[in-house]
Amino acid sequence: MSGETVVYKNDMNLVPLRKFNNTEVNLFFTLCNKLKDKGNLTVNVPFEELKELSNYYSHDKKLFIQDLEKFYDKIFSLTYREETENVIRKFILFTKVEIYKDKEYVAIGVNPDLEHIINSLTSNFTKFELKEMTHLKSTYSKHMFRILKQYKHTGYVKIKIDDFRERLDIPNSYRMTNINQKVLAPIIKELGFIFNNLNINKIKAKKGRKIEWLEFTFDAEKRIHNKRQPQMANIDKSRQYISREKTPRWLEERTYEKQIKNEYDPQLEKERKAFLKQLQLDWED
DSSP, X not given: OTTOEEEEEGGGGGSOOTTOOHHHXXXXXXXXXXXXXXXXXXXXXXXHHHHHHHTOXXXXXXXXHHHHHHHHHHHTTOEEEEEOSSOEEEEESEEEEEEETTTTXXXXXXXXXXXXXXXXXXXXXXXXXXXXXXXXXXXXXXXXHHHHHHTTTTXXXXXXXXXXXXXXXXXXXXXXXXXXXXXXXXXXXXXXTTSTTOEEEEEEOSSSSOEEEEEEEOOOOOOOOOTTHHHHHHHHHHHHHHHHHTOOHHHHOTTHHHHHHHOOOHHHHHHHHHHHHHHHHHHHO
């Protein structure tokens, strides 16, 4: 089960998982993993696989089913919002959930109108290793983890404090002191091992001392544009090395162009033409 990834459209990071506890966040993204790039819109997931992928702690079957019921009550309240110039649309994410207690598996169905948020994504998507997220202890760390993953190639996120509260589902009663202790401190502690040099800067409003923005900075990940890129790099280095080994005398002699006007060496000219022909063959390969 190692190497399991979660991929979805960036807009889903705007869907707050309100009142989801640690286990429920894990279950949610495990289901996203299982629904990824499926031709049909209903997926069956065995209990044991769901437990393993979501890092579920208990072997008690009855307790697991109870937790699943509570979790599914919450996911039916999740809505996805799309807006164009003239239309605002809202959808529920999932259309059905069936728990088969005797056969020990779960059947989950995604809304057909939202298939595009988890299937056949080529741009503007968030991707991360499922295991990295499920092993985080703080729910706030889990939520911030997926936001930072969206910006992993820039290493920079700036978010208004009000949006930060909403997206991480922070209680309205929390003052900045509470946010420092119960939200930001766990984020730095847990995510600092995943995002190198993670720092959080608090930016005050122009008027007054109230914090208006939070700025997250970390070392950006390099983009890999082509899976063959490392191999091609090795090929280039290899060819460069071979070329040096076979560099003919006419190329090493920097005064060749000047010499050719005064004297003509048939052997040097023969070597030059042979080298250029071989260079063209190497390029075509």
